[in-house]
Amino acid sequence: MSSLFTPSLHRQRHDFVVDFVRRNNPHKVVDLGCADCSLLQKLRFHRQIELLVGVDLNGAKLRKKMHGLAPLSTNYLQPTCNQLCVQLYQGSVTQKDARLRGFDLVTSIELIEHLSLDDLDRFSEVVFGYMAPQTVIISTPNSEFNRLFPEMSGFRHSDHKFEWTRVEFQSWSLNVCSEFGYAAEFTGVGQAPPGQEESIGFCTQIGVFHRLTVDRGGLTLGDDAGHNFPYMLLYSVTYPSLRDQNILRKTLVSEMLYWAEKMKKEWLEKLTEKHEEENPVEKNKRGGGEEYGEIFWTNGHELQCQTLHRHVSVPLHLLWNCCPKLRELSGSLGNLSQLVIDDPQIQMNRSRSAVIICSLEHANCGHAVFLDLEDEDSNDWMDSGYVESSHVEEENWETDF
Template identity: 75%
Template sequence: MYQLFKPSLHAQRHDFVVDFVRRNKPKKVVDLGCGECGLLGRLRFNHQIALLIGVDLNGAKLRKKMHGLAPLSADYLQPTFDQLCVQLYQGSVTQKDARFRGFDLVTSIELIEHLRLDDLEPFTNVVFGYMVPQTVIISTPNSEFNPLFPGLSGFRHSDHKFEWTRMEFQSWALNVCSEFGYMVEFTGVGQAPPGQEQRIGFCTQIGVFHRLMVDRVGPMFGDNAENNYPYTLVYSVTYPSLCDDNILRRILVSELLFCAEKLKKEWLEKLTDKLEEVNAVEKDETGGECGEIFWSNCQEPQCHNLHRHVSVALQLLCTCCPKLRELSRSLSNLRRLIVDDPQIKMNRERSAVILCCLEQGDEEPNDLTDSGYAERSHVEEENWEITC
């Protein structure tokens, strides 16, 4: 195939689908004839998609390309509340599989021209009469464009069984709409040279089929294939999501400890500045040195020989740390997720996190004495429910 376009015609076809997905936000998408899985590899980054499936007859090709659809390191390090499952199936697009009914979008990019003419009718029945998606995007070569390719004789690819003119493609598409209750928009990618757009049209012609929400008579469900599953699952992966409590807990605990340590450090720095002023006054008055400092019950700093701890209220953490507030969704949910985590120490009321202020090498005390930071920072509990 000659390179006449920049970006390539292959890339323009994928761009068309990706742009459609961004604008229309389908949640369940299946690509028929996914081949090298290039389109799936791009669609997985559209966060509105929850289920992304590829189907191809060539199982060996799917197994070769499937690992390119695995989650990236960033998906594990910074998971979101978005949920995505990617699956690959080996199967023929002329067979009906009950798992593929009711999708939001079905794509068939440069596929139908590889089908034998006697397979075209079963394909049409499967996609429009059995799967019944809300939208179908079908692309195929426009044979009227072929004379512009230098030295090309016959079809563009040795495996093509036919290549339609614009009129042939539109005639087939309108018959599909009439029989199965769809409407179609005709467009394409790969612009013709200036002045030849009307005469030749796009290099790749595209039909975007939209299902009509009207009653109709047709072969949609009358085939007794409810429990038919001829496709073979080759690959399946679920991307990490914060809707998984185990993943959410790991991220939440890390963020909470970071925020709590930051608040503790800020509070201790302020208190240390105040203590230096007090110690300076006491030294002037008594001529002696003050012992180890301990804070309790929000009183003024006092001299004690006890170990030090700081308690930080959960409510304060959520107020001061927007990311923690977003992750936790509610104060009660935050408490539920962290209460049994071994990295977290909490007060008896489970309303605050206890942090140790010991220097490295000091022994851990048996009792946890509250600094009062939790009480000092108390505000009325509230919820921020955010569903997955």
């Protein structure tokens, strides 16, 4: 049947939920009857979601699909500020579990038609009365559309207990709204052929239920919840996040090293160009290589050392001014210094005001003679220039470069 629609009906239902999430930014989302977890797979990429839960009665299917919800390598390379936790539970939607109370969004996609009418009443009590989310999205087949499938007899699936017309679905929905304090709006996916939209409606009908009075402070586990935990937790994973101090530190260190190397390279290039402009005769005499101070330039580009005493000192305040991400993640220059001060990849001067970078492409540079930029009044590191710090004692710095 889905092959009659482009995109498939299955995808259109999921896209409807994804679009709702994109527009409304819920933080806690649970998918009831999550089956193969395909909807959860899509929702996990929406970074505003902090808790993403799937519930299904079929534990074997959950165990088969759950590892597909594990963090990707990009989640470790680019951790977000929000922390996402994904959980899968085996359980029935007719049971009350206190861990699912007070969510922002509950989805039930093609589920209710698999329930008996008695279980449907319990489902209504559990979802709208007990879980009491801010929003509920329910989709179910529209039986009026079935006449367009002449080869189909009975229901669309052998496990369906009923399939409602639009009037039947809306009648049930309005009763739920009246009993539990919600308002509903109706739509659907799977467009009817031209000219039959009004008479037949959508292939899948959807109800979006909004809670009329949202009192999150009142939705606590102590409110008539007791210790109801009938669901079995099968899978739980927390995605890497900048809320984790270790991950935050690694991210800051990576940014600092990148920008320190970038600033060092640009400054040395500028220094070389300036010297070549001032000494064109000496450059020609040396055939493309020359000594400048204690730095030896090969072909005017490749930096080498005349001795093993070459380091560049890049002040933290310049890194702070040049890298918006460092400012955003650390909050203050003091926080930045404290977060990275003990990291073995970061070598700092004695005052902890600058990062020490080896001026060679190789890691082992021996003792340090600093080319230091410590002008605290400078707002533009390119204009302030690096100077030798003869007052700094030589120390044995080890670097990873």
